[in-house]
Amino acid sequence: MSVLVVVECADGEVKKSSLEVASYGAQVAAQLGTTATAIAVGEANEANLAKLGEQGITKVLFDAEPRLKDFVNNAYTKLIATAAEQEQAKIIVLANSNIGAAVGSRLSVRLKASLATNVVELPKTDGGQFTVKRGAFSGKAFSEVVLSGDRKIIAVKKNSTEAKHDAGKTAEVTGFAAQLSDADFADAPTQVVMQDQAGGVLLPEAELVVSGGRGMKGPENWHLIEDLDKALGAATACSKPESDVDWRPHHEHVGQTGITISPNLYIACGISGAIQHLAGVNSSKVIVVINKDPEAPFFKAADYGIVGDVFDVLPKLTAAVKALN
Amino acid sequence: MKFLVCISNVPDTTTKIAFTPDNKEFNKAGVQFVINPWDEYALTRAIELKEAAGSGTVTVLNVGEADTEPNIRKALAIGADDAIRVNAAPQDAYFVAEQIAAVAKEGAYDVILMGKESIDYNGFQVHGMVGEMLGIPTVAPAMKLDMSGNTATLEREIEGGKEIVTVNTPFVASCQQPMCEPRIPNMRGIMTARTKPLKVVPAVGEPARTTVAEYALPPKKQGVKLIDAENAGELIKLLRNEAKVI
Ligand SMILES: Cc1cc2nc3c(=O)[nH]c(=O)nc-3n(C[C@H](O)[C@H](O)[C@H](O)COP(=O)(O)OP(=O)(O)OC[C@H]3O[C@@H](n4cnc5c(N)ncnc54)[C@H](O)[C@@H]3O)c2cc1C
Ligand SMILES: Nc1ncnc2c1ncn2[C@@H]1O[C@H](COP(=O)(O)O)[C@@H](O)[C@H]1O
Numbered sequence: 001m002s003v004l005v006v007v008e009c010a011d012g013e014v015k016k017s018s019l020e021v022a023s024y025g026a027q028v029a030a031q032l033g034t035t036a037t038a039i040a041v042g043e044a045n046e047a048n049l050a051k052l053g054e055q056g057i058t059k060v061l062f063d064a065e066p067r068l069k070d071f072v073n074n075a076y077t078k079l080i081a082t083a084a085e086q087e088q089a090k091i092i093v094l095a096n097s098n099i100g101a102a103v104g105s106r107l108s109v110r111l112k113a114s115l116a117t118n119v120v121e122l123p124k125t126d127g128g129q130f131t132v133k134r135g136a137f138s139g140k141a142f143s144e145v146v147l148s149g150d151r152k153i154i155a156v157k158k159n160s161t162e163a164k165h166d167a168g169k170t171a172e173v174t175g176f177a178a179q180l181s182d183a184d185f186a187d188a189p190t191q192v193v194m195q196d197q198a199g200g201v202l203l204p205e206a207e208l209v210v211s212g213g214r215g216m217k218g219p220e221n222w223h224l225i226e227d228l229d230k231a232l233g234a235a236t237a238c239s240k241p242e243s244d245v246d247w248r249p250h251h252e253h254v255g256q257t258g259i260t261i262s263p264n265l266y267i268a269c270g271i272s273g274a275i276q277h278l279a280g281v282n283s284s285k286v287i288v289v290i291n292k293d294p295e296a297p298f299f300k301a302a303d304y305g306i307v308g309d310v311f312d313v314l315p316k317l318t319a320a321v322k323a324l325n
Numbered sequence: 326m327k328f329l330v331c332i333s334n335v336p337d338t339t340t341k342i343a344f345t346p347d348n349k350e351f352n353k354a355g356v357q358f359v360i361n362p363w364d365e366y367a368l369t370r371a372i373e374l375k376e377a378a379g380s381g382t383v384t385v386l387n388v389g390e391a392d393t394e395p396n397i398r399k400a401l402a403i404g405a406d407d408a409i410r411v412n413a414a415p416q417d418a419y420f421v422a423e424q425i426a427a428v429a430k431e432g433a434y435d436v437i438l439m440g441k442e443s444i445d446y447n448g449f450q451v452h453g454m455v456g457e458m459l460g461i462p463t464v465a466p467a468m469k470l471d472m473s474g475n476t477a478t479l480e481r482e483i484e485g486g487k488e489i490v491t492v493n494t495p496f497v498a499s500c501q502q503p504m505c506e507p508r509i510p511n512m513r514g515i516m517t518a519r520t521k522p523l524k525v526v527p528a529v530g531e532p533a534r535t536t537v538a539e540y541a542l543p544p545k546k547q548g549v550k551l552i553d554a555e556n557a558g559e560l561i562k563l564l565r566n567e568a569k570v571i
Contacts, residue, residue, distance in 0.1 A: 105453025114534040189488035308554025320558030
């Protein structure tokens with residue numbers, strides 16, 4: 001028996017969320033007295049895969065099939081299912097990403113496994129039960145879920161667990177061939193279009209996020225947000241109205257009907273703090289609110305606040321960050 | 326083209342979440358239930374595609390008990406032709422997926438549309454499971470869906486970009502913005518919805534594979550620390566030295 005960890009790579013690098021997943025999987029393996037093996041997907045680089053030893057991974061399986069570079073749901077599912085059989089994995093851990101969740105749900109049917117997505121903590125394994133804590137009700141609550149199947153699949157929420165770094169440790173990288181056929185690639189994308197990320201930081205993976213709402217008045221003022229983003233190395237987000245009127249792209253919209261994020265720091269600028277907005281951000285570790293209205297509901301959910309005009313406060317913050325660095 | 330749109334019945338987005346005293350169940354008292362917001366994209370897009378083709382049917386499906394019928398009727402008022410309710414409490418994603426797969430097989434639907442995720446369970450699971458159970462592709466989450474004959478072209482959101490995916494029917498897709506502008510019922514729709522067929526069928530399949538042992542609310546915040554706007558730079562020092570996040 002072992003724990004199988006699915007590691008997503010892009011441009012040769014292991015994604016940050018996958019480092020968290022690798023570390024999570026290694027800790028689950030330790031809990032159960034076994035080892036954690038990883039299977040790499042995406043555009044991987046062997047040297048970087050070997051470094052997964054730092055997160056506690058013993059062995060990394062890598063299928064060099066070039067068509068696996070882009071996400072193909074069927075092919076990825078078959079690849080991981082084959083690896084799970086070979087490794088006799090009882091537990092599969094993946095990121096709660098668009099790839100991880102899509103593959104995880106197919107795998108759960110194929111492998112007859114219990115699946116939990118959006119998981120935020122290590123499992124509890126006492127009393128003969130396997131229980132995980134997961135986010136529910138759009139960030140407004142958590143549920144403790146018992147996974148009763150013999151096999152279990154866990155999709156770990158991004159930035160909710162820390163990736164351990166045991167410097168210098170390496171994992172053994174071994175070739176792996178899932179014997180994929182053309183039919184497995186029938187649902188391959190015909191085209192992949194990547195966006196320009198402001199400052200190069202992807203919102204779903206970001207540790208620091210600066211977000212703007214209607215208080216920013218218009219897209220022409222967004223440079224104030226972006227300047228602070230650049231100084232901090234943060235990603236940009238917005239409330240729903242900005243994406244509804246196309247001031248900002250919809251993938252930046254956070255909240256109940258946008259994306260849910262849990263960065264270490266969320267700075268909300270000119271956002272009132274409607275319950276649907278809070279649902280997407282209230283699991284952020286530290287929340288800063290800048291609003292000229294001292295009665296804005298967001299202050300109730302904040303750790304730090306400034307009652308003031310964003311047009312005055314934002315440049316001061318950017319200058320202070322630059323002074324610090 | 327036969328469309329099957331799966332709708333879930335969820336607490337309105339403004340709901341303050343609370344649980345029963347033993348924390349075992351969601352407290353429904355005084356809660357307004359709505360069609361899962363993402364599922365409205367699926368429903369509207371199915372109706373638009375049917376209208377554009379000039380033929381076809383849109384069936385809505387819900388796995389739920391009788392209290393979900395007002396929202397099923399609402400979906401009929403928005404423009405679905407008929408509805409099916411699998412009469413069972415939705416135990417977990419696997420159980421729900423089994424019901425949907427059984428209905429989809431029985432009715433030989435061409436296109437099965439769902440929302441990106443349910444805003445109560447937040448599984449992002451049911452669409453993938455249904456695709457696997459039926460042995461057909463799932464495209465999730467889709468931001469755009471166009472059909473030409475039996476071929477669909479979709480834009481699938483990935484972290485940091487999108488993919489263009491082409492699939493033939495039958496397939497499953499989960500929908501999100503900016504796919505369409507969700508419709509609201511008009512007077513005529515509300516009148517006709519009353520007489521549209523709503524079939525109730527029993528549940529099938531194996532039991533659920535997961536159970537909720539307990540719910541919990543997030544810990545309460547300590548209270549906000551205010552920094553004077555004149556001294557905004559002070560905040561940055563606190564974030565580094567006190568909160569240690571930058
Ligand atoms: C079904 C449904 C789903 C929804 N989903 C989401 C969602 O996912 N995400 C989301 O964000 N919203 C969502 N909403 C919308 C939500 O209810 C709010 O309308 C929205 O979040 C408000 O955005 P805002 O705070 O930017 O704007 P407003 O509520 O207009 O607030 C603007 C704030 O800026 C402040 N301000 C103005 N000028 C300045 C200035 N110069 N300096 C400082 N502060 C200033 C004001 O005091 C005010 O507090 C949803 C709504 C519904 C009905
Ligand atoms: N009880 C249900 N009845 C019908 N469809 C459902 C039900 N629960 C979930 N779905 C569909 O599955 C999608 C994904 O749900 P989930 O996997 O729970 O996030 C939803 O957007 C719905 O389209």
